[in-house]
Amino acid sequence: MASANRYLGLIDKYRAVLPVSDSTRLISIGEGNTPLIKLENIPALIGKNVDIYVKYEGLNPTGSFKDRGMTMAVTKAVEEGSKAIICASTGNTSASAAAYAARAGIKAFVLIPEGKIALGKLAQAMMHGAEIIQIKGNFDHGMQLVKEVAEHAPVTIVNSINPYRIQGQKTAAYEIAEALGKVPDYHCLPVGNAGNITAHWLGYTEMGKTSGEHPTMVGYQAAGAAPFLKGEMIDDPETVATAIRIGRPQSWDQAWGAQKESGGWFDLLSDEEILAAQKLLSEQEGIFCEPASAASVGGAIRDIKNGKIPEGSTIVCTLTGHGLKDPDTAISQCAVNPKAIDASLDAVKAAILDKL
């Protein structure tokens, strides 16, 4: 018998609001239950009286929030007898699909854009033994191909168009409300396919059924991949934040619904602003997230400064993925080239005194 306080993953914890039965075999590697961390130094830096929390989803088993949806999608795929899953991915979905397929003992096929996926994510998909198919195209092309091929082969799509993904991901909203003892006033997220903003809104509206309470949902995109700002799908998305390098969001209508019903908005950040926010979080708070994730904090800071988010607000920013996913982008931002010195006490002492 499992011990009463052993954490067995988010499906076990939230089974009352998820589509599983007592006999469902749960495919879990301990996802969810991520920390909600209050920022201490950044609010003082910007000189505003706000409570900013970050939901550090980079601490999921494969380092991104995708695990929340993947545990549900793979659990249901296995329950329905599927022997293989398939996804298109900018990286994190493929890492997560590969890991959960390995755990379940089924096959994972992942379509990734050639040369546009961060090193850590590729390493994960390879280590977990996924069948990796690199395409000479972007995520949007991959997604279209996955939809077509799934009509011709016995494979289950585990992109966020799979409704179980959204179900699993909504649990983040439940965790936040539990940790705060209330729902936040504002919830800020990076937006790519818009599955995550859709899932959070689903969680908040389920919880708020009787009280009517819900946060204002704010979605931030990269300037070169901002279909929600343009008001239409775009063809050649480009950004350093590869996780949100998407021109044709799959949850288009749902995300507009979340924005309108919550009274929220979309906005965009340049790549420079995204990287600056990533560095700020790393240097000021000790929290390392990947570039796409930092769009939530960078956007929130701007909207706090310009008064769109008023003082006195409680704000949650989702940090969707871990900084270690993309070491190349991180290192290329840091102008340090640590020079080698003699391995002597004098040389090391001089190097330290030089910096104090």
Ligand SMILES: *Cc1c(COP(=O)(O)O)cnc(C)c1O
């Ligand atoms: C998938 C992903 C996103 C975008 O989430 P959507 O649900 O596609 O909007 C943002 N950041 C990271 C790190 C991701 O992996």
